[in-house]
Amino acid sequence: xxxxxxxxxxxxxxxxxxxxxxxxxxxxxxxxxxxxxxxxxxxxxxxxxxxxxxxxxxxxxxxxxxxxxxxxxxxxxxxxxxxxxxxxxxxxxxxxxxxxxxxxxxxxxxxxxxxxxxxxxxxxxxxxxxxxxxxxxxxxxxxxxxxxxxxxxxxxxxxxxxxxxxxxxxxxxxxxxxxxxxxxxxxxxxxxxxxxxxxxxxxxxxxxxxxxxxxxxxxxxxxxxxxxxxxxxxxxxxxxxxxxxxxxxxxxxxxxxxxxxxxxxxxxxxxxxxxxxxxxxxxxxxxxxxxxxxxxxx
Numbered sequence: 001x002x003x004x005x006x007x008x009x010x011x012x013x014x015x016x017x018x019x020x021x022x023x024x025x026x027x028x029x030x031x032x033x034x035x036x037x038x039x040x041x042x043x044x045x046x047x048x049x050x051x052x053x054x055x056x057x058x059x060x061x062x063x064x065x066x067x068x069x070x071x072x073x074x075x076x077x078x079x080x081x082x083x084x085x086x087x088x089x090x091x092x093x094x095x096x097x098x099x100x101x102x103x104x105x106x107x108x109x110x111x112x113x114x115x116x117x118x119x120x121x122x123x124x125x126x127x128x129x130x131x132x133x134x135x136x137x138x139x140x141x142x143x144x145x146x147x148x149x150x151x152x153x154x155x156x157x158x159x160x161x162x163x164x165x166x167x168x169x170x171x172x173x174x175x176x177x178x179x180x181x182x183x184x185x186x187x188x189x190x191x192x193x194x195x196x197x198x199x200x201x202x203x204x205x206x207x208x209x210x211x212x213x214x215x216x217x218x219x220x221x222x223x224x225x226x227x228x229x230x231x232x233x234x235x236x237x238x239x240x241x242x243x244x245x246x247x248x249x250x251x252x253x254x255x256x257x258x259x260x261x262x263x264x265x266x267x268x269x270x271x272x273x274x275x276x277x278x279x280x281x282x283x284x285x286x287x288x289x290x291x292x293x294x295x296x297x298x
Contacts, residue, residue: 007297012043013093014050014291017085017124019235019264021291023052024093027059037077039298044075050296053231056086058094066108067100074230081110082176084238084284088124091116092288111176124288128239130279131246131271132174140172141204151252152274162191162198170199171247175282178209179243183253187215187223196227210237214244219255222248224262235264242282245269 010032013024023043025032043049057071070090072083090107094100095118104117115127135142146157148169157167158180170180180199184190190213199211208229215223226240227233241260248254249271257270265287272280 009295009297011293011295012050013097013293014052015089015093015289016264016291017088017236017238017288018262018267018286020054020085020237021052021235022086022089023050023055024089025055025057026097026099027057028099032057035298040073040077041075043296043298044073044077050294053228053234054080054083054086056083056090056093058090058099061108063108063113066106066113067102068094068105069108072109074228075232076230078230080177080230082239084126084128084175084240084242085236085286085288087114087116087126087128087238088284088286088288091118091124091126092290096290109176119285122287123285125283125285126238128175128242128282128284130281131243132176133172133279135172138172138174138178139206140178140209141206142172145204151250153247153250155251158199158202158204160195160198162194168195168199171251173243173246175239175242175246177239178205178207179212179240179247180205180209181212181214181240181244181247183248183251184213184215187213187225190215190225192225192227192233196233200227200229210240210243212237212240212244212247214248216248216253217261219253220257221259222254222261224260226262236262236267236286238267238284238286241267241269242271242284246271246282249273 055073059069117125155169211227226237245258260267267286270283
């Protein structure tokens with residue numbers, strides 16, 4: 001009897017942005033209070049649940065300059081600050097579900113408000129805000145790490161123990177969530193799975209980090225793979241694409257705009273750099289696809 005009484009149904013929509021897949025839940029018209037980390041994990045499990053890289057919650061805004069609020073939970077059940085591909089799916093969900101007719105929308109995330117615009121061709125444009133380089137705000141502890149200057153970017157030698165001890169030279173940036181970006185010669189042979197978890201949990205990143213591997217094709221095109229904290233390697237990472245382009249421009253390797261080819265599809269990233277010591281916002285454009293809708297019990 002108790003197990004029956006404690007069971008409740010949730011309506012959901014399964015979506016993806018360039019292969020980065022999400023469970024999207026309407027927290028305005030249904031009660032999502034009290035859901036535990038373990039329950040988020042079960043929903044995201046690909047064999048025992050719906051399956052997703054992240055779970056997105058649509059909620060009422062808590063500040064007057066936003067239309068909605070959205071929260072993000074990784075597949076491990078932990079809440080995170082930002083998700084670029086998820087933000088595009090968010091605006092597509094809100095418009096398709098009739099929750100708003102506004103276009104563009106202003107959406108509240110953990111530390112800022114994003115501006116999201118749906119285009120007639122189905123692409124969604126997101127003003128991701130300005131990148132963050134201040135170590136305390138990423139957060140990143142550089143003490144004791146070797147460093148070198150490459151154009152406008154400072155790179156740090158991050159010790160990696162898997163599969164053999166070596167240093168990876170990384171650029172560090174936050175897009176509302178932390179990223180460690182390294183350049184590789186061949187994206188196919190990059191040791192994303194072998195090294196990603198070690199980088200993600202390196203103690204120099206107190207809140208863990210997303211590990212990005214970037215292959216530069218030309219000054220306006222890269223290939224990218226990302227090992228996301230709490231999710232492992234995903235088919236695409238929107239904030240990872242933004243971080244990689246920012247790092248590449250600061251290293252003198254790239255010019256805006258940049259086509260970012262991920263395992264799941266292409267994203268367009270534009271960044272105007274830094275003017276008078278003020279960083280311009282990063283603009284991301286890409287797809288947002290609804291896969292199916294359903295109902296599940298927790």
